[in-house]
Amino acid sequence: MVQTPINPQSLQSAVDHKVSKLEGIKERSNFLREPLATELRQDTNHFTDAAVQILKFHGSYQQDNRDNRVKGQEKDYRMMLRTRNPGGFIPPQLYLALDELSDRYGYGHLRATTRQGIQLHGILKSNLQATVATIIQNLGSTLGACGDLNRNIMAPPAIFRDKPEYLIAQEYADKIADLLRPQTEAYYEIWLDGEKAVTVEEHPDVVAARQQNYNGTVFADSAEPIYGTHYMPRKFKMAVTVPGDNSVDAYTQDVTLVVITNKAGALQGFNILAGGGMGRTHNKEETFARIADEIGYVDKADIFDAVKAIVATQRDYGDRFQRRHARMKYLLHDWGVEKFREQVESYFGKPLKPFKKLPAWKFEDYLGWYEQGDGKWFVGVNIDNGRIYDNGSLNLRSALRTIVERYQVPMRITANQNIVLYDIEPGDKAAIQTLLDEHGVTRPDQVDQMVREAMACPALPMCGLAVTESERVIPDILGRVRALLTKLGLPDEHFVVRMTGCPNGCARPYMAELGFVGSAPESYQIWLGGSPNQTRLARAYTERLPVDELEFFLEPLFVYFRDQRRVGESFGDFCDRVSFDALRKFSAGYDPATYQPRKKDQRHRIGVYSDTYELLKVAVEKEGRPMSQITADAIADYVAKYLAENGA
Template sequence: MTSPTFTKSAQKLSKLEAIKERSNQLREPLATELLNDRNYLTEDAVQILKFHGSYQQDNRDNRVPGQEKDYQFMLRTRSPGGFIPPQLYETLDHLADEYGNGTLRTTTRQGFQLHGILKKNLKTVLSSIIKSMGSTLGACGDLNRNVMAPPAPYCDRPEYEYAKTYANYIADLLTPQTGAYYEIWLDGEKIVSAEENPEVKAARDRNGNGTIFHEGEEPIYGKHYMPRKFKCAVTVPGDNSVDIYTQDVGLVVITNAAGELEGFNVLAGGGMGRTHRKEETFPRIADEIGYVDRADIYDLMKAIVATQRDYGDRTNRRHARMKYLIEDWGVDKFRAQVEDYFGKPLKPFKPLPPWKYQDYLGWHEQGDGKLFLGISVENGRVKDDGSFRLKAALQKIHQKFELPMLITGNHNIILYEISPKHQQQIDRLLKEHGVLPETEIDPLVRYAMACPAFPTCGLAIAESERAIPSILDRIRVLLDKVGLEQEHFVVRMTGCPNGCARPYMAELGFVGSAPDTYQVWLGGSPNQTRLAEPFMERLALCDLEAVLEPIFVGFKQNRQPSESFGDFCHRVGLDSIRTFVSNYQVNSSMNIETKEIPVPTSPETLSNDATAPQAPVDPSKIRHRVSVRHDIYSQLKDESKRQSKPIVEIATQAIEEYLAKVRAES
C-alpha cells in the first residue's frame, strides 16, 4: 500500500504546514538561529521550537514603549503519567534558580514548566534536563503531547500499574523519531534512559493498512506531523483524575476478575480550546468509540492518529483539532474510518462505574507498607513567598529522602515510596515552611485551577494565576454571607479562551475576555463529566459580587438535598438562573425577598419575570411575561446558545428592531 496523502491537498494549507515541511524534520531554522547573538527567534524558528518543548515569550510586566521586548523562554517537561525521578527534580529545581525566574510550575497535564529562560541558556538547560532522565520532546507542538495517567502509586491495585505502564508505552509509540532533538541539544549524543519495549517498536514500524510512511524519519507523523496538538490519557474505571472527557483519545483499563489486563475502552474527540466570537469553535467532550483487546491497542492508536493526521483540517488551525473532525463527520463515520486503518471492527464499549474526581491529597497507603503524600500546590506554582515556602520545603525533603515524585492532573504534587517512620519528619518540614495539610485548605482553593496567563503567556487577555486567589477569597465571603459557609465547588480560570485549565468542565468557570473581564460558565459536573454552559459574556471583576450573590442565594433556596452547585445550575437551566438574578437585583433595591428559581416547565413560555414589581423602579429593569409559539422559542434558544446571550436579550433586540421598522413605515 502506498503512503497516505493529505485528502485536502487541493486546498490552500495553513502557513504552519509549510514551515513544518521546510523544517527538515524539526531542525531548521531553529538549529541555525540558536547560533546567532540575537536574544529571540524568528516566527518560523519559534514554531519549530514548540516541538522541542519550548515557547518563546516576553514578560509583559517589563514592556517599555520604544524598547525591545523582554524575550524569554518557557520549557515544559514530557513526563508520562506525571513521573519525576529524584535526580530530575533536583535538576529542575537548580535550573529554575540559576537560569529561570526562581519558581517551577506544575501543569494540568502532569509536567513541570520552567519560566524565564534566556535564549543563550536554552541549550544548557535542555541538555541538563535530558541528562537527568528528563525530556521536553513533544511537550508542545503539533503532535502527541504528554500522556496522562492517574497519579496514585498503588502497588496492590494492578489496574493502576497498567494505566501507568500503557501511558508510557503510548507516549513512546507516538514520540517523534527525528534525530533533530539530540542533534540540536546534545550535539548528536542520544541519551537512552531505558530500553524501549520491543512491542512498541515493532508496532511503530508495522504498516497497518496505510498508517505509516515508508520514507523519512517519521513513520507515523511524516513531514507534516499532526494538524494540531493531540492529547491522550489512560485511566482506570471510576478514576477521573485525568479529566478523561477532555482528551483527544481516552483509554480506560479493563481487567478481568483475576486483575489481569484484557483491553481498553476507547473515547475520542474531547478538547477545550475555542475562540471568542467564533461560534464555529467550541469545547467538546469525548464520545465512546468502542473497546479494543490488549494485543491490538498500538494498532488502534495508530489508526486513530492516522485518521486525524490524514483527514484533520490543515487549512484552518482553528478547526484542526480532532474534535471538529468527529463533530463534522459524526461518530459512526469516524469509527468506520478508524476501523478501515485498524483492519477490523471495534468491539462494543464496555459498561463502566460512575466517574469520581480525585486529587489524592494527604497521606495514603501504597499497598506495600509504604506511604504516599499528596501536597496541594496552589495554582501549580512551586515557589517561596513570605511564610509559604514550598520550594524550600521540597528541597529539604529531597535532600533527606530523595523521593520520586508524581505530578497530578490538578497541578499538585505526590511524593511516594515514603517509609512510615519518616511521616512525622516530612509533616514537620512542611509545617515549618508554611505548607498547609489538605485538611486546613479551603476546599474552594483545593479544587480550583488557573493557567499562568500574565505576564508571560502571549495569548493571555486577562489575569488568571495572579487573579484567582483574591477571587476565591471574595467567593468565600459571599458564600459565608448567604449562609453557605461549608459549600465548595470546582472553580477554574483561564486568561484566554484556549482553556488550558479546562474551565469549560468547571462548576464555575472564568474565561478571560478583556482586561479584568471574564466570560462566566456554569453547570459543569463536580466529577468532570459534563460541559459547563456560557452564562455571561462579560463580567467585570468589580461586578463579581452583584452577579454571583443572587446565584448563590438561588442555589441555597432551591437546591435539592446534597445537590452540588454545578448539578443545580444544570438542572434548573441558565435561563431560569438569569431570571432569578434579574428579579433578585430589582427586588433587592426594593427590599423584597426573592425565594424561588422558576424551573421551566413549558418551552412555549418565554419569561424573564413572572412577578414584575409594580413599585416605582427603573423601568428598564422591569420584566414582563411574553408567550411565543414553540417553534419560535426553539429558534430563540438555538440563537441564544450560538451567541452565548440570554434569550431575553435576543428577543428584546428583535422586538425593538421590529417596532422601530413599524414606526418608520407609519
C-alpha cells in the first residue's frame, strides 16, 4: 500500500517543528491496523496507548470503572463502543442486537448519544471482537464513530414523508457519510477476519467523487484517497439539516449543510456553515468554544466536491503539532472567514456562491406523536440523559425491546439523546402507547419542559476525562432549580440546561442558557447567556461553583430575571442583554430577607397604524417572537435612547 505523506504546508515544514506523537502512531499503523490487531490477540485485559489511539478509529474507547478503583490494584479496564449511524438511523435488527449485547457483554443498559448514536459500556477486552462482529453482522458499524476523521453525521430525526427537505437531509447525511468513510480494509480484517458481512451499495456519484482529484483534494493510489496516511488532524463533525430546524445544534459543527429546495420541494443546493466546535480546556485561554460561520452556498451537483474541498483544507492546514489547537474552528479563527473561503475555493476550483437567506432557527425535540404524511406515524420517546435501562417503575429498555420486536419499527436517535420510533401503522399506535404507559415511560406532555431540553454527558464513573459527576447528578440539579423557580414565583419557567463532567463539551453546554461544566469534584464552571434556539454562544460567568451553593448562587439571578425581563424574554436572552456586570452587581447587593420585588406592571393598550401592523406581522414571521414582545422591546429601546439623549 502507498503511504501518502503529510502535506508539508500543514506542518509549516518539518524544519519549523515536529508533529505530535499521535501523527507517528497513525503513520505506523498501516492504515489503522497496528498495533491494535496484534494486541487484540494477546491475553491481556487492556491495550497499550498506541493501540488505544488506533482503537478509537474503530469506534471504541478504553476506559476503566472509576467506582471500582482500589489503590494498589489494577484498574477495572472496560471498553466503550459507539455506533456510526448517520442521521441516527437504527434498523430493528441492529437495535435488538445492541440490546442483547448490553446484557451479554455490557452493563445491561444502552446510552443514546448527543451525536445520534448508541454507546455500549462495560465491555471486556476479551469480548470486544465478538461484540463488534455482532454489530457488523446486524447491519451496524462502529467504524469512524471516534478518532481523527469524520464522525457520525447528524440530521433531523423527524420522518416527514410529505416534506421533501427532511428526506433530502437524511439522504445526504448517508451519502456524505459514505463519501468520508475510511476506505481501509483494516476494519473487516480485524473484526470479521477479513470478511464483509454485508456489501452496501454506494451511490455512483459518491464512488466517483471519492476518486476525482480536483486540485489536490485526493491522494492518488492511496488506500485512503481522501484522508491519506495521517487522516485528519483531529475529529471532524458534520450535520445536514433543513432551514429553521435546529434539532442538530447546527452552529456547533465543523460543517453544517442546510438543504435549499425550490417551492416544489426539489433540491437546489446547500448553504454551508463551518468552524463550530465545543471542546476547550480549563485555564487554557488559547482553547475556546466557537460557533460556525456562514461560508457560502453550492449547487447540488457540486456538494461532494465542496465537502472534499473543506475536508482537504482542514486536512492540509490544520495544526498537527498541538492537538489542543487542531480542530477546524481554530483554523477559521486564525485565518478569518475570507482566507478560509479562498483556500476552500482553491481546492473546489471555483468561487462559492453567496450564502442564501434563512428563516429563524428553532430547536425541536420531536417528542410525542406526529403524522408522517404518508398515513403512518412516528413517536418521540423521552430518555432522561440518554440512558436506556430498567429501573423499578421505569422500564424503558423493556418497553423499547418489546415494541421493536413486536412491530419491527426502525428508530432514529435524536441529538437530545431521545429516540424516535417511526413507520408506525395507524392500527398499532394505541397499542404502542399502551406499552409505553405500562412500562412507566412518561408521556412528553407530563415531562417538565426544562427536563425535556436538558442534556448531560455520561461522565463518572466511566469517562477518564471527567473531573466530576454529570449524568448521575443532573436530575437532582434540575429538581433543585425547579424548586427554586417555584419558590420565586416562576413555577412554569423553563430554559436550556446542559451539564458536562469536564470542559470537552460533549453535551454542548456552551450553547446552553444555563451551562454546568465540571471544574473540580462537586464543582462547576457556570456558563450563561446562550439562546433558546442554540444559535448564540454562552459565556463563562463564574469559574468554580460548589454544587451545595447552587441555590445561594442562582436566587439573585432568577429574582433579577423575574423583575427586569422584557415580555416573553428567555433567561438566556436576558443574561445576554443586561450584561454580566449588571448580573454581578445585582447579586452582590441582593439580600433575600429585605429585597422587595417590583410591583407587577399594569398593561396599557397602544394603537398602531395599518402599515406598521403589517410590518409587525412580517417581523413576527421572521423572528418567531410574539408581536407583543417585539413591540414592547422596540418601545423600551426607543424610550431608553430618548432618555439618554435628553439627559432624563
